[in-house]
Every structure is written in C-alpha cells, then in structure tokens.
Amino acid sequence: MDYEPPFLQTYMSLLQGTNDLISDLSDVEKREIPLIDLKRLKLDQLEREECMKEITEAARKWGFFQVVNHGVSQEVLKNMQFEEKEVFRTPFGIKSQENFLNLPSRTYRWGNASAINPKQLMWSEALHIFLPDIEKMDQHKSLRSSIESFVKVVTPLAENLVQILAQELNINFSYFQQNCSANTSYLRLNRYPPCPFPSKVIGLLPHADTSFITIVHQDHIGGLQLMKDGKWISVKPNSEALIVNVGDLFQALSNGLYTSVGHRVVAAEKVERFSLAYFYGPSIDAVIESYATPPLYRKFTFGEYKEQTMKDLKEGGDKVGISRFLL
Ligand SMILES: O=C(O)CCC(=O)C(=O)O
Numbered sequence: 001m002d003y004e005p006p007f008l009q010t011y012m013s014l015l016q017g018t019n020d021l022i023s024d025l026s027d028v029e030k031r032e033i034p035l036i037d038l039k040r041l042k043l044d045q046l047e048r049e050e051c052m053k054e055i056t057e058a059a060r061k062w063g064f065f066q067v068v069n070h071g072v073s074q075e076v077l078k079n080m081q082f083e084e085k086e087v088f089r090t091p092f093g094i095k096s097q098e099n100f101l102n103l104p105s106r107t108y109r110w111g112n113a114s115a116i117n118p119k120q121l122m123w124s125e126a127l128h129i130f131l132p133d134i135e136k137m138d139q140h141k142s143l144r145s146s147i148e149s150f151v152k153v154v155t156p157l158a159e160n161l162v163q164i165l166a167q168e169l170n171i172n173f174s175y176f177q178q179n180c181s182a183n184t185s186y187l188r189l190n191r192y193p194p195c196p197f198p199s200k201v202i203g204l205l206p207h208a209d210t211s212f213i214t215i216v217h218q219d220h221i222g223g224l225q226l227m228k229d230g231k232w233i234s235v236k237p238n239s240e241a242l243i244v245n246v247g248d249l250f251q252a253l254s255n256g257l258y259t260s261v262g263h264r265v266v267a268a269e270k271v272e273r274f275s276l277a278y279f280y281g282p283s284i285d286a287v288i289e290s291y292a293t294p295p296l297y298r299k300f301t302f303g304e305y306k307e308q309t310m311k312d313l314k315e316g317g318d319k320v321g322i323s324r325f326l327l
C-alpha cells in the first residue's frame, strides 16, 4: 500500500543477518494496572481525598495508571481516532516530505532507518506535533479542529492530575502554571502497521517519556507494556479509560518519589494499531530541581535535558534519560 513506510526494504539486510528474538516477549504478565474513577474528585471531601491518595500512590508504585470519568468525551476520542487513521493513509511519498501538513521537518517520523543493530528496529510511524504549530495546519482543517477539541479538554485534565501530584509534595502549582501550558506541550499520533515479524521487531522501543506526565489513549488492539518489578506487564485496552504515566521530569522534580517507568509497544502481525499521546511538559528555559533534600538529581533546564537526550540518541542509539542527571 502506498501509505506504508518502506520497512521491509530498509530493514531486510539487518533482519536477514539475525535470528534473535525480542527478549522477554513470552514472559509478559497480564496484571491489571490501577484504574481510578475521577468522578470521585467531584464528590464529598472524603471521596476526593481517597481518590487523590489513589492517584499519588499509583504514581509512586506504578508510575502508570488508568483513569475513567476523565472529562474527555468518547466523541472527541473517536474524532481523533478517525483523523489519525485518515492522515496516516496519506501516501508515504507525501508524509515524508519536509513540510507535510505545513509543519516543521521531523514532524513525521517512521521506524529507525539509521539502526545499525536489529534490536534498534521499530515497526511504527508517528506524527510529533508541537501544539503551538497546529495553527499552521490551515490545509487540514478537520484534523486541526479535532486536535484543538482534544487539547481543550485534555489540558485541564493534565493540570488537575499534576496539581494533585504536586500537592502531595507541597509543590506549589504556580510552578507548573509559570512553566507549562497547552502551548509548551506536544502530541504524538502513533500508528503501528501490521508487522510480519512481531517476535523479531518491536513496535516502539522501550523508553521513558520526556514530560511531567503523559496521557495516552490506545485503541482496542493492545500491545502497550510497562516495566514493573523487573517484568513486562501489558496494559489491557479499555476504551473508556485514558492511560496516565509519570515522565522523567516529574521523577526528577519529585526526587524519585514518582517513577517514570520504561514502556514499549509490541507490534501485531495481522492488524494495525493506533494510539495518541499528550505530553504535558514545560518551556525550554524551565528549571527542574528536586524538591527534597538531599537531592538525587542535579538542577537542570528542560533545554539541557533535551540537548543531552539528543546527544545520547545520536551517539549510542538510546536517549538514556533522567539517570544522566543523577548526582
Ligand atoms: O502507543 C502507545 O500505547 C504508547 C506510545 C508511547 O509510549 C509514546 O508515544 O511515547
């Protein structure tokens, strides 16, 4: 199909040279991750406090949880899913052009063409959209308006969750108000095409997110896995729920109390999968400093963090992440 990235042609020589299978693929647990009903935040004080406690505990023990009654309607999610499908159906020759959607270069990414090792291959494509740029998408009005409707409701959800997580640490929410907004966050639209070798090539390599928190919606296919106590756990699709995970920046800010957990996506052989991730992050000059003493991480700006991860990616094929800033 003309919209598929040239995975086979690009990966063939690396794949032919290996019989290695992805490690731990058959050793995945089917445990439920915490599911939190946010409706209780609107009930009496006792319910509200219990719900807040569940959120902070899940962020500590799991770094991952799901929320329902989150305020993002099924209609908004369905529209996003529809638009996502449409935009990835654009011929590859067009998607991969510099100014696709009138957005900056590197908005569209696919696989890992610079892989030198079969373990670095990925069977997925993504649109990485910095939110202030969406106004440039004037030729793609319905995609743009679906994104705007989503951002309008997901931003207050992210703020609400971050405020609860911050309150537990006695961090004033004004820190986030000063450094983060809908305009410092970004979206990633992910598509995982059917993969003829799902036990050899991963959909998305293990990583932790560059954000304070990330909010993800996955379709009904499944494949997202997170690391817990040294084991991969798969996150069972729940169409009503949104997945929330702690990112590297909150791990540093919380002095390691909240955990930014490694996760990956396993590709499926016969079906495609879509997901949507909203990364709540700060402006480039924001200073991230562990709130407690003695600090585990050195103070850094978000710009420094990005520069370091880009350098690490280039040099070693892995972004390394927050451990770089450990004292
Ligand atoms: O596709 C998913 O479920 C997760 C995507 C993800 O982890 C990311 O975009 O950072």
Ligand SMILES: [Fe+2]
Pocket: 207, 208, 209, 263
């Ligand atoms: Fe992620």
